Structure formats: structure tokens, C-alpha cells
Amino acid sequence: MNRISLYWTLQILGWGSIACVNIAFAYLSPRGITEVQVMAFVLLALFYLLSTHFIRYIVKTYDWFKLAIPQLVFQSLLAILAMSFVNVVVEILINIAFDTFNVERDFRVLVILANLFIAFLFYAIWFLLYFLFHFLDNYNNTLKYEAKINQIRLNHLKSQLNPHFIFNALNSVRALVDEDPYKAKSAITRISNILRFSLMMDKKQTIEFEDELNTVKDYLALESIRFEERLQVEYQIEDEAFNYKIPPMMLQTIVENAIKHGISNLVKGGLIEIKCREGLEDDLYIQVKNSGHLIAPPSLKPKATGGHGLSNTVQRLKLIYGEKASFRIFNSGNQFVITEIKIPKQRVTLD
The missing domain is CATH 3.30.565.10 (Histidine kinase-like ATPase, C-terminal domain)
Structure with a gap:
């Protein structure tokens, strides 16, 4: 499996699993869950998938991997915070679209802060896993390259000498x-x-x-x-x-x-x-x-x-x-x- 296929497989499995967990908890709650709420959870997971893919596009386009660690951490936190706010707004719009929005419940400051914290946590975990995978993969390729270049160097010197x-x-x-x-x-x-x-x-x-x-x-x-x-x-x-x-x-x-x-x-x-x-x-x-x-x-x-x-x-x-x-x-x-x-x-x- 190449890197692009692995990336999309992990994206779909990861956010799909989160949607399934949310649906399972809602189903086990006293109020139960409706088909409309299931669709709302699926759409929210889809937004997570698309938004993280957009972040990945920004990271690759502007080559964040070459940034110094302090600058990388700062820009990542800004991106996570911005996407968390957007996520909360999208969640409200999804609830309104599916007629599951409750003004007294969903507009409470505590509920908004809780949703913001959860979104921030999910994006932070995604960022951590994405950069960790990249650096480990890059380190692995570097080791492979060094081993190969040493072999080629020795073989070439044999040939030349x-x-x-x-x-x-x-x-x-x-x-x-x-x-x-x-x-x-x-x-x-x-x-x-x-x-x-x-x-x-x-x-x-x-x-x-x-x-x-x-x-x-x-x-x-x-x-x-x-x-x-x-x-x-x-x-x-x-x-x-x-x-x-x-x-x-x-x-x-x-x-x-x-x-x-x-x-x-x-x-x-x-x-x-x-x-x-x-x-x-x-x-x-x-x-x-x-x-x-x-x-x-x-x-x-x-x-x-x-x-x-x-x-x-x-x-x-x-x-x-x-x-x-x-x-x-x-x-x-x-x-x-x-x-x-x-x-x-x-x-x-x-x-």
C-alpha cells in the first residue's frame, strides 16, 4: 500500500470510528437516537475528514516540515484553534439543518466551550499523529538512504580504485x-x-x-x-x-x-x-x-x-x-x- 492509499484509509477509518462511537453513545442514552441524528453525526465526521485534509494541503503547500520547531508548534496551534471554531459553527449549522438544534441547550456557554474543547482535542490528536508519522517515515527513509549511499560509495570506490x-x-x-x-x-x-x-x-x-x-x-x-x-x-x-x-x-x-x-x-x-x-x-x-x-x-x-x-x-x-x-x-x-x-x-x- 502506497502512502496516499494509507493516508486515506487511516482518515476514513479514524473519523468513521469517531462517528460510530458518537452514534453508539447516543443510542445507549435514555433519549435514544433518530435516523436524522445519525446523519448529523456522519456529516460532522465527514467535515472532520475534509477539514483535516485541507489542513494537510496547507501543510504540504507551504512546507511546514521545514519550519523550526517553535514556529511549527505556534502555527499548528493557530490552525487547530481556527479549525475548532469553524467546527463549532458547522456543528450548529448541521443541527439547524436537521432540525435537532435546541437554543436553550446548544447556545449555552458551557455547551459551546465543551464542543470547542472536543474539536480542539480531536484536531490536536490528528496533528500529533500526522506529524509523528511524517517524521518517523522521513527518519526511516533517511536511514535507508544513508545505508544505500554508503553501499554505493564503497562500491564506487572499489570500481574507481x-x-x-x-x-x-x-x-x-x-x-x-x-x-x-x-x-x-x-x-x-x-x-x-x-x-x-x-x-x-x-x-x-x-x-x-x-x-x-x-x-x-x-x-x-x-x-x-x-x-x-x-x-x-x-x-x-x-x-x-x-x-x-x-x-x-x-x-x-x-x-x-x-x-x-x-x-x-x-x-x-x-x-x-x-x-x-x-x-x-x-x-x-x-x-x-x-x-x-x-x-x-x-x-x-x-x-x-x-x-x-x-x-x-x-x-x-x-x-x-x-x-x-x-x-x-x-x-x-x-x-x-x-x-x-x-x-x-x-x-x-x-x-
Whole structure:
């Protein structure tokens, strides 16, 4: 059951139960209960459901979860008090509409205060449960993310520091030492940049797109030394892409996958093309196109051992963005494979 279904299930069960309890107590009272009074209790419970859903809309729209605790408590108390007064007025209107209103009884100060207190209590309990659920869920997701990012970080460092990578990189540099010392020095700088970036990413959920792209460029520059004319690289990056943040090492992982399973398997090599554009709904679309062909769709399920590949990328996207992000990999004709990721709007704050 997803979060929206769980929310509505709890809403209906919670306020429905309160309506049933009110009806049961009225039924057991000496005066009994009429069908009209049953409808009045049901409508009141429906108002509670709709009013709390409206409060939830306000909370999510104005992002109360990011408020400091004192401000959150203050705004919550104001909202609870305001909705309690509205609830008392609605209760009076329901009684008038169903002809169950008694001026001498229902307009007494003590009765109004009692109704106000009960409404305040119900709304306060709802607020407490709603925020408690949110913070516990958020804490649980944070723990999951930290566990996953640590796993990805370690796996990535394994990949970046494995003997094959270092061997290939150093061999490429060694060949340049006498032939082109300037290029050799540049290659060493790029290796240093990649390793430093890998170590610095730590537990960050997202980083600036430009930082990730610079690391990818360093990596592809190193691979160009190894593959020489067998590797062609093209970039089509819209300026808007630099206003976004993305998960660290995400684009790097996709490009590595394209080199390992695409270019390196082709005798004549091929093309790596990176496209980044902003969608109509302010989502960031990232496409990595590489020469090659998918014989079978790769497994996107988490692996118990080995590799950090595409499955971890999918898991990270889900943990950070939920259902708002998307990932797909597919053949484009018989010569190219495209990996596409959609990142929801999460703008970088520019000074």
C-alpha cells in the first residue's frame, strides 16, 4: 500500500470510528437516537475528514516540515484553534439543518466551550499523529538512504580504485610521459580529481550538476587516452541544467556502464553522447547515448554482492525522489543504446 492509499484509509477509518462511537453513545442514552441524528453525526465526521485534509494541503503547500520547531508548534496551534471554531459553527449549522438544534441547550456557554474543547482535542490528536508519522517515515527513509549511499560509495570506490582502472589510467599516462609531458600531467590531474570527488561525495544526497559533469568529463578524457580514435564524445547540455542538483556519481555510473558494456565491446569503438535538457514541467532529463546494442534488458534489482551499476542508481532515485523520478534504458535502432533519467524539480539556490 502506497502512502496516499494509507493516508486515506487511516482518515476514513479514524473519523468513521469517531462517528460510530458518537452514534453508539447516543443510542445507549435514555433519549435514544433518530435516523436524522445519525446523519448529523456522519456529516460532522465527514467535515472532520475534509477539514483535516485541507489542513494537510496547507501543510504540504507551504512546507511546514521545514519550519523550526517553535514556529511549527505556534502555527499548528493557530490552525487547530481556527479549525475548532469553524467546527463549532458547522456543528450548529448541521443541527439547524436537521432540525435537532435546541437554543436553550446548544447556545449555552458551557455547551459551546465543551464542543470547542472536543474539536480542539480531536484536531490536536490528528496533528500529533500526522506529524509523528511524517517524521518517523522521513527518519526511516533517511536511514535507508544513508545505508544505500554508503553501499554505493564503497562500491564506487572499489570500481574507481580497482587494479584494472588504475592500471589502464597509469599505462595511458606512462605512454605520454616522454611523448607529451603536458598531456601526462593533465591526465594525472584528472585521475586526482576523480578520486578526490569520490571521497568527498560522502553522504550528500544531491550535488550541483556542474560538479558531476566536470567529473564525467575528467573520466571521459582519461578514457579517450586509452581508446584514442575509437571513442568519440559529444555534449549537448542546456544552460538550464546547471540550475539543478542531482545525486552524486549518478551520471558517472551511467557513463561507465556505457563504456564498459558498449564502447569496449566494439572493435571500431563508438560514440558517447550526453544530453541534458529541462522538460515542460521543470524536470531535468538526462540522456546518455552510446554505441552498442542491448541483447536483453539489464537487471535493475538490487544485487546482494558485487557491482554498483544501474540497480543502485534506480534505488537511489527512488529513495530520494520517490515516484517523481524515472529511469529507463532502451535500444535506439540497432546501433545505439539510450539511458534516460528524469529528475524532478529541485533547483539550486543561486547567490
